[in-house]
Amino acid sequence: MATYRSVFDAAELRAQLNDAGINTKFMASIWKYVLQNPGCELGEIPDLPSSAYRLLRTKFKPFTSTVHSVFHSTDGVTTKLLIKLQNGAFVEAVIMTYDTRLGKYGGKPRLGGPRSTLCISSQVGCKMGCKFCATGTMGFKNNLTSGEIVEQLVHASLLTNIRNVVFMVILLFSSICEALYVLTYEGIYFYSS
Numbered sequence: 001m002a003t004y005r006s007v008f009d010a011a012e013l014r015a016q017l018n019d020a021g022i023n024t025k026f027m028a029s030i031w032k033y034v035l036q037n038p039g040c041e042l043g044e045i046p047d048l049p050s051s052a053y054r055l056l057r058t059k060f061k062p063f064t065s066t067v068h069s070v071f072h073s074t075d076g077v078t079t080k081l082l083i084k085l086q087n088g089a090f091v092e093a094v095i096m097t098y099d100t101r102l103g104k105y106g107g108k109p110r111l112g113g114p115r116s117t118l119c120i121s122s123q124v125g126c127k128m129g130c131k132f133c134a135t136g137t138m139g140f141k142n143n144l145t146s147g148e149i150v151e152q153l154v155h156a157s158l159l160t161n162i163r164n165v166v167f168m169v170i171l172l173f174s175s176i177c178e179a180l181y182v183l184t185y186e187g188i189y190f191y192s193s
Contacts, residue, residue: 004059004060006061006062006065006147007031007034008031008034010146010178011178016055016059020055021051022049028185029045029047030048031182033045035154038062038158063151064148064151065083065084065151067082067084068083069081069082070082070159077096079094080093080094081093081094081159083151083152087142091123091124093118093119093120093153094118095116095118095156095159095162097114097117099112099113100112100114101113116160117166118156118165119166119168120167121152121168122144122168123140123141124140125138127139143175146175149175150182153183
């Protein structure tokens, strides 16, 4: 079975486009289209050079992960997504919803409203070995690619509007930097660094 890369693997997409002589400016068009059309085929992306379609079809997929299951807490505050990676491993992404109007700030009611924060996995397993954490007790398996990291946000965004993102276990700085590059790229997602 062929292994494909996520179109959100920025470094790999950039390298493959460069090797094929295709302008990397098309990366933004690819990302934006996939984000706006999560069930799309890469051949549907408009206005790419014909050589880009061949490259995308043979080396990339819009998503290399799937949502295996979704668990909602009884109080409605937490939603866990169990995400299956193409290598068969599983990671969790956790949506935490809260109301920023609760409590007071400076003795006055707080402004705001409901918002959701997503906690994203950056690896399968964990080297830390914390006894209170299920992931920590399983040991370290592998680091995630930037595409696998970004896909967690895309999957969660289909359930609710995500306002903030935090990362679980930041031991893989390069993949997280690449993921942040995709998430904050102008006009792609509505996040800023």
